[in-house]
Amino acid sequence: MRLKNVPGSREAIADSVFVIHEPETNKGAWQQVFGNDHEIHVEIGMGKGRFLYEMASLHPDINYIGIEKYSSVLLRAIQKMEEKELPNLRFVRMDAEDITEVFGRDEIDRIYLNFSDPWPKDRHAKRRLPSRQFLARYDEFLKGNGVLEFKTDNRDLFDFAVEEVPEAGWKIKECTYDLHHDDRLMQGNVMTEYEEKFSSIGNPICKYIIYRQNDTNR
Numbered sequence: 001m002r003l004k005n006v007p008g009s010r011e012a013i014a015d016s017v018f019v020i021h022e023p024e025t026n027k028g029a030w031q032q033v034f035g036n037d038h039e040i041h042v043e044i045g046m047g048k049g050r051f052l053y054e055m056a057s058l059h060p061d062i063n064y065i066g067i068e069k070y071s072s073v074l075l076r077a078i079q080k081m082e083e084k085e086l087p088n089l090r091f092v093r094m095d096a097e098d099i100t101e102v103f104g105r106d107e108i109d110r111i112y113l114n115f116s117d118p119w120p121k122d123r124h125a126k127r128r129l130p131s132r133q134f135l136a137r138y139d140e141f142l143k144g145n146g147v148l149e150f151k152t153d154n155r156d157l158f159d160f161a162v163e164e165v166p167e168a169g170w171k172i173k174e175c176t177y178d179l180h181h182d183d184r185l186m187q188g189n190v191m192t193e194y195e196e197k198f199s200s201i202g203n204p205i206c207k208y209i210i211y212r213q214n215d216t217n218r
């Protein structure tokens with residue numbers, strides 16, 4: 001079945017208890033959604049949620065929020081949660097362009113961008129999730145000692161992302177152009193759906209971990 005043809009995905013999402021509706025009403029109060037004061041990690045552009053589901057299973061003491069633009073894709077993640085619910089994982093259907101309306105200052109401990117859409121045309125560069133425009137948005141809600149992790153097999157997108165880091169006032173903590181042959185950075189690596197697909201045909205996976213330059217806690 002093609003995802004775009006899944007009937008009623010919008011309605012299924014509107015009814016789902018695993019989706020946070022009107023997420024902007026939780027700005028500054030996301031800990032109340034989970035009922036604890038554990039760290040909150042966010043994947044932006046989560047797709048069908050394979051990475052987050054595994055992360056949330058492995059780390060029950062961390063809360064995870066997945067953000068996805070398309071209902072038809074998010075529906076797959078919801079179906080998985082209906083089979084086995086994880087209390088530390090919730091979803092938001094939204095365009096990340098509006099993300100600063102949803103999270104308050106210092107509310108998020110870690111951001112994951114996995115295999116973000118490349119937007120290859122120059123005039124669309126600001127739509128790329130690791131662009132300086134998006135990094136400025138993340139600045140507004142990532143904790144002072146928080147980090148952002150980005151993985152992709154798209155070398156052009158990765159080169160662009162690396163150049164954006166200092167432009168946005170961030171710094172690179174770790175960087176590899178071949179994650180799957182880097183024993184140190186592979187420790188604890190959880191494969192995303194796209195990572196599995198592209199690494200299986202031999203594409204090298206690039207990864208960086210970045211933090212804010214003004215972070216004096218390091």
Ligand SMILES: C[S@@+](CC[C@H](N)C(=O)[O-])C[C@H]1O[C@@H](n2cnc3c(N)ncnc32)[C@H](O)[C@@H]1O
Nearest residue numbers: 045046047068069094095096114115192193194
């Ligand atoms: C190529 S898929 C990668 C999915 C998953 N992260 C993985 O690695 O398997 C990119 C996903 O990001 C979502 N996406 C792209 N731009 C987005 C945005 N601005 N806001 C929310 N989701 C977005 C797309 O709908 C798509 O599901």
